Amino acid sequence: MKNNNIRSGGDYSIAQLGDPVVLTLSVGFIVLFVGFSLFDLKAVAEVIGEGFGWTARVFGTYFQLLLLATFFIAIGVACTPAARAKIGNLDQPEMSTFRWLSIIMCTLLAGGGVFFAAGEPIYHYVVTPPAFTSESGTAAAIPHAMAQSFMHWGFLAWAVLGTLAAIVLAHAHYVNDKPLQPRTLLYPVFGEHIMSGWLGSVVDACCVIAVVAGTVGPIGFLATQMSFGLSELFGLTDGLVTQMAILIALAIIYVTSAVTGIHRGIQFLSRMNVFLALAVAAIIFVFGPTLFLTNTYVQGMGEYLSSFMTMATMTAETAPGWWMQWWTVFFFAWFLGYAPLMAIFVARISRGRSIRSMILAVAVMAPVATTIWFTLLGGSGIYYQSTGVIDLTDALNNFRFDVATLTVAQALPGGGFMALAILILTTVFVATTGDSMSYSIAVVSSGHDQPNTFVRAFWGIAMAGMAAILLFMGAGQISVLQQFIVLTAIPVSLILLPSLWLGPKAAYAMAREQNLIPH
Template sequence: MLFKQFGIVFWVSSITVFLLVLIGAIAPNAFANVAGAIFDFTTYAFGWFYLLAVLFFVLFCIALAFTKYGKVRLGSDDSRPEYSFFTWIGMLFSAGFGVGLVFWGVAEPMSHFFTPPRVTVDPLTDVAARTAMQYSFFHWGVSQWSVFTIVGLAIGYFQFRKKEDGLISTTLNPIIGSSNRQYIRKPIDILAVIATVMGVATSLGLGILQINGGLNIVFGIPNNGIVQLIIVFVLLLLYLSSTTTGLNRGIKYLSNLNLTLAIVLTLFVFIFGPTVFILNTFTLGLGDYISNFLNTSLRLTPYQGGTWVRDWTIFYWAWAIAWSPFVGAFIARVSRGRTIREFVLGVLVVPPLIALFWVAVFGGTALHFDLFKGTDIATAVNNDITSALFTTYAQLPFTFVLSLVSILLILTFLITSADSATFILGTMTSNGSLHPPLFLRIIWGTLMASIAAVLLFSSGLEGLQTASLVSALPFTVILIAICYSLFRALKKEVFVKKPKEKPLKK
């Protein structure tokens, strides 16, 4: 009876996750080595495939927005958006970026500044700074968001316009047919659940490490496993409390809080930091990003060798693809009533623009201090990447307050991401229900926290992170199939032309 209640997707995915975590806890080094070897092979052998696929997703999204299909609503023709624009963007921002942007906003530009993307560029120079900002913009721009857009658009279209369930497998109905075919559907949905659980658990672990790093710098609290386990427990209580309030309260309010805190922090650093330098950096970075978009989108190094592109660009695309079931399903859920054009322009433009300005403000400030003030933030980041943001704050006024607000922002981002993930995992394992059972969401929330705790305690975080990305390769194929499936469905839409009004006779 219990098996039938939850279904095969829940049982297979949860048991698989449990076994992987068990192996990671018992033999973390062996697990990390095997997972790393698999990931290294897939990124080496199929790196070209990731690059071509993500560029295709960008072009596909733009084509949909600016053709007649852009007028189609994710819902009935008379439906309208559930959430205000600010709340909607806050939800997109929280689910899509989570703690990643806060973590990498300083860490990525300074990493590229210390180790440039191109061997012809000398590290810690003005050219290295410009190249670092160009690639940071590229990695946080429209490319990764095109992946989320594809999944969200497909799920939103079939769920709200075609009145189907909200499962990944349902988006392939025009290809595989609307009949059961469980032997095709179930593996796709199971893969989506596993990728989501692994990805969110890894993000929780990353955020917990950064919170611990911030507490260590600000309050001198030890940076160790015991403190991290306490943070996991507190985080679990907070996001389970949030998940019991539902989508229209907990996640909605936290998303607004996230966006508000992010805006306050950004404006403070922008005003009290090197303002003109930030504006110049943003403008030049945007120009470098746009003018070099095709080159960076298809850049590989078959002639000179090296692993930089694989370690950064291909890693980012694989990470975005592995996360796409969760982020896509969530942004679909909060986008009912919007047209495809509104959806694409909103998802593909606004969050990336916020991200690029964030990188320009925080990363640009750190670069300015190293280039012109004689600081050594890049070396500090190279030694301990979790200290990047807080090391930069040490050069600004009100360091203590900034650090506290940032720790709070990281915490609320983690709560929102975990809360959103429990909601989506509940949907994925309850046949696409728009209102998954609370008990099911609590199970997934507890399981994710347990995974993060085990990994932090056993030092297996990196291994499981890499393992979660292995699912990106088959999912890339699924995403391409989803594009074709969505296009076939849209071709059947009926567009009624309004008759032209005849001019009034004088």
């Protein structure tokens, strides 16, 4: 079996930031969004809000079907003999299984999952999701609340982030020597034209913009959440100065991690995060409402599986338009926006793994771990909400999920200690997203697996800088940017669409090349 060397960008000059079209469009987006927001913040919010609503109505069902198809086709590929093919033409993986799984979990779950893990299940408990008819706030509403949360962060969300698209990229890169860039997903359709023409640069830029919008949001929200938490726990001033200090500290952590690379900083941060998450999870399960959490998970998972298609195919015709827009469509669009660069990252770290192990790790193992995490935090929140220890109804109706996380943490055994631990955990989760996305954007812009150190730092600092400026204008503008994610999902979803048939085709091509199936 041949062993291709990974192309290195280490010999590139510091001044070379990569494709000028990608750089111009990506940085131009940051400048224009910030500039227009400074000029007329309200007008920007209104325009994006209208676009957000229109996209959810027109493309929402398409987004749902794309995620469904990706998941079922990926699982189908994993069941075929072609799934034995090794990624990257290596007989042995580049890193240990624990390190590999740690990076996958921390990068893909990230700050979003931690940010919503406490609040979303409680929200669905106090406001019954449209797929169910149970009375809110009752025992019957608990498995429904968990099932709806599992739908948003479970199998469909994870599958689109690193299965079929990752297979297409792995084959094109490691076998055909094409760069790890989103445009490579379209190479089998358009050929060399997409690789060297302006259209390829536009494709890459759309995916970079989607990831910038999706990453700046968690970075900014973390600053507000940490500021609120430090104020509650230690009496520090909850304001812009504290938020900026948190942003600077966060940027130093994830830029340092991105600069040192996958095998050093990113790997170390991910492993540390997993150990911390396991410790927090063990404390919650052992010293919290253990029996309640166990029953909640079993019932919630059962409801998730039995009502899977009902929740996955619910549209604005059968559910309130606002609910679909702000929940299912918003989350699915967010994951679609991340998908190409996440697929690049998964293809890069999975060298030496079989296609089957990559699909099962991303589309099965990781979602199950996510549902357990949501049960520990969100299930505990439901327990304390139902027993009157806390009341988050008003906060969640106003989408104050930062308040929910800290409130649930303080109600847990250990109170302030657990609250601080979860704040630290959330910070590291967001940092793992920042470092991996800084690295991935640098890979896209330079076209190399090991992009220049300056390029990695540039994108990490650029995202932190954008978050700082938007926070200066008000936390509401971070929310506006997150709504923009849904708009970026339109072009990105079209880039991902061919992977539905190109993914299986690439898997079989790799298997034939490795003499695992007949030619």
